[in-house]
Amino acid sequence: MFFPVGDDQVIGGHKPLFSYSFLVINILVYIFQLTLTEQGCKEFMYQYGSIPQEIMAGQDYFTLFTNMFMHAGFLHILGNMLFLWVFADNIESTIGNIYFILFYIIGGLAASAAHIYFNPGSEIPTVGASGAIAAVLGAYVVLFPKNNIKIRFLIFKPFSMIAILFLGIWFAQNLYSGIGSIGPKTAQSGGVAWWAHIGGFVFGVLIGFIARYSFLKKKVELA
Numbered sequence: 421m422f423f424p425v426g427d428d429q430v431i432g433g434h435k436p437l438f439s440y441s442f443l444v445i446n447i448l449v450y451i452f453q454l455t456l457t458e459q460g461c462k463e464f465m466y467q468y469g470s471i472p473q474e475i476m477a478g479q480d481y482f483t484l485f486t487n488m489f490m491h492a493g494f495l496h497i498l499g500n501m502l503f504l505w506v507f508a509d510n511i512e513s514t515i516g517n518i519y520f521i522l523f524y525i526i527g528g529l530a531a532s533a534a535h536i537y538f539n540p541g542s543e544i545p546t547v548g549a550s551g552a553i554a555a556v557l558g559a560y561v562v563l564f565p566k567n568n569i570k571i572r573f574l575i576f577k578p579f580s581m582i583a584i585l586f587l588g589i590w591f592a593q594n595l596y597s598g599i600g601s602i603g604p605k606t607a608q609s610g611g612v613a614w615w616a617h618i619g620g621f622v623f624g625v626l627i628g629f630i631a632r633y634s635f636l637k638k639k640v641e642l643a
Contacts, residue, residue, distance in 0.1 A: 422571050423499070424503060424586070425506065425570050426569075427510065427564075428567040434517055435517075436512040436520075438517055439512045442489075442504065442549070443501055445489055446497060446500070446501060447497070447501065450497050453490070465547060466545050469483060469545025469546055470483040470484050470487040470532055471543060471545050471546070472535065472546070473543050476541075484529055484532050487532070487546055487547045488525075488551070492547055500550050503553050503557065504553050504556070507560045508520075508553070508556050511563070514563060524555065524556065525552070526623070527551070527623050527627075528551050530551075530620060530622075531552060531555065531616040531617070531619045532616060534615045534619020534622075535551070537615070538602065546616065548613070550617055551613070551619065554618075555620040555624035557624060558620065558622060558626075559631070560583060560624075560628070562628025563631065563632055569582070569583050569586045591618075594617045594621070597612070597614045598617070
C-alpha cells in the first residue's frame with residue numbers, strides 16, 4: 421500500500437488553520453466513536469451517516485454534513501487524515517481560509533451527490549472525509565501538478581513522485597473501481613463509496629482551474 425507522507429510546501433500565504441482544524445475534528449469524533457458500544461456505534465452511524473435512500477426521500481439532509489466527520493475504522497481514518505495532512509495545507513495557504521472552508525464543505529457535498537446519484541436506493545450509511553479530501557486532491561493536481569509528493573511503501577525508504585502522476589494514478593484506480601461498482605449487485609463495492617471520491621475529485625479539478633486562471637493568477641506563482 422502506497423501512502424503520501426509529505427510534499428513541497430507553499431512558502432508564505434495564509435496559515436492553514438482550518439486544514440488542521442478539520443483534521444482535529446475528525447480525530448475527536450473518531451475518539452468519541454471508540455467510547456461507544458458496538459450497538460451504540462452502529463446507531464451513531466445510522467443516525468449521522470448519509471443514507472442515499474433517505475436523502476432521496478427528502479429526509480435527514482443534515483447528514484450530508486455530519487457524515488464528513490465520521491469514520492468506519494482505524495485504517496479508514498488513518499488513510500484519510502494522511503491525505504488531508506499532506507495536501508490540504510497548500511490549498512488553504514493558496515486560496516485563503518474562508519474560501520477553503522467553503523471549498524471543503526461544498527466539495528464534500530458534491531462527493532455525496534455523486535455517490536447518491538449512482539446509489540439512490542442504498543440503505544447503507546456513507547461516512548468519511550474522503551469525498552471532501554478528494555476535492556482537495558483535484559484542486560491540488562491543477563494548482564501544483566509538478567510538486568514532489570513523498571511516498572512511502574510499507575517499510576521501504578520513501579521516494580518522490582510528481583503530483584500529477586501520483587494523483588492521476590489515484591484517480592484512475594478510483595474511476596476503474598467506480599465503473600466496476602455500477603450494477604444492482606455491487607452498489608457500494610467493497611464498502612467503498614468510489615463515486616464520492618470521483619465526484620469530489622472532479623469538483624476539485626473544476627474549482628482548481630477556476631482558481632488558477634482567475635483570481636490566483638495575479639496573486640501567486642503556481643507550479
